[in-house]
Amino acid sequence: MTPAELQLDENDPLRILQLSDCHLLEKPGQKLMGVDTELSFHQVLQHLRSHSLWPPDLILLTGDLVQDPFKDNYRRLLQTMDSLNIPWVCLPGNHDSLQLMETILCKKGSHCAKRISSPDWQIICLDSHKENTHRGHLRQQELDFLFQCLSNDPQRTALIALHHPPIAVGSAWMDTMKLDNGGEFLALVARFPQVKGIIFGHVHQVFTAHYGPIPLWSVPSTCFQFKPGSKDFALDRLPPGYRWLELYAGGRLETWVERLEHPPEGLDFLSVGY
Numbered sequence: 001m002t003p004a005e006l007q008l009d010e011n012d013p014l015r016i017l018q019l020s021d022c023h024l025l026e027k028p029g030q031k032l033m034g035v036d037t038e039l040s041f042h043q044v045l046q047h048l049r050s051h052s053l054w055p056p057d058l059i060l061l062t063g064d065l066v067q068d069p070f071k072d073n074y075r076r077l078l079q080t081m082d083s084l085n086i087p088w089v090c091l092p093g094n095h096d097s098l099q100l101m102e103t104i105l106c107k108k109g110s111h112c113a114k115r116i117s118s119p120d121w122q123i124i125c126l127d128s129h130k131e132n133t134h135r136g137h138l139r140q141q142e143l144d145f146l147f148q149c150l151s152n153d154p155q156r157t158a159l160i161a162l163h164h165p166p167i168a169v170g171s172a173w174m175d176t177m178k179l180d181n182g183g184e185f186l187a188l189v190a191r192f193p194q195v196k197g198i199i200f201g202h203v204h205q206v207f208t209a210h211y212g213p214i215p216l217w218s219v220p221s222t223c224f225q226f227k228p229g230s231k232d233f234a235l236d237r238l239p240p241g242y243r244w245l246e247l248y249a250g251g252r253l254e255t256w257v258e259r260l261e262h263p264p265e266g267l268d269f270l271s272v273g274y
Helices: 037-049 071-082 098-107 140-152 182-189
Strands: 005-007 014-019 058-062 088-091 115-117 121-125 157-161 195-199 208-211 214-217 241-247 253-259
Touching (some): 037 241, 058 121, 140 182, 195 253
Parallel strands (some): 005 115, 014 058, 058 088, 121 157, 157 195
Antiparallel strands (some): 014 241, 115 121, 241 253
């Protein structure tokens, strides 16, 4: 079966909005770490609707769409995203159910597209979900798909998206849950000079690094944030956020993070566990 693809019209620049780690719960109004995650997600979208750059050309949801997978929270996410009338694509995180994503979110194949193309760019979406663990892993099938996309289309600049970070981010507890074959993934990517960036979620914080010339960027969560550089689980007081990416002809990429003005209400700093 050929992976679903999504083609975007020519646009200079191509503007992408990255949202991640929504952690929607089974029912509206339920809370995680003291936060109504669904309310926070809708507040992010409400904030974005008044943004001068709205609407983007594409919204990319980079995993942990829900906290515990149920049909109802995926259905509500589908309804919310489709109501925006903007192309959107999602990929799975460690909290997601591949089966429920397939049956609910992917009924329209473009919502789970593995490759998004424009005249100048390709965005390659990878599945780093690994059953029964918070760690990430790219199966050989995913690595082969990545290789094919990059080797078959060397003239098109590439951006790669996945859920798990391929390298340590400096938080000891979180680094136990990074991509377990990140070295293999990065060695493959480094063979292709057209790759101009790697984006991921999972870490609920802003992180920037380089692997050789290739930049790696994380994104804040749409709900609660994790404290950078922490040895053990710790929440941060920063507000929810999102990442903009502008992809230009010729391979130039500009990106930045923005946040809401205030942290989500009810944030519980005594919470333990993830």
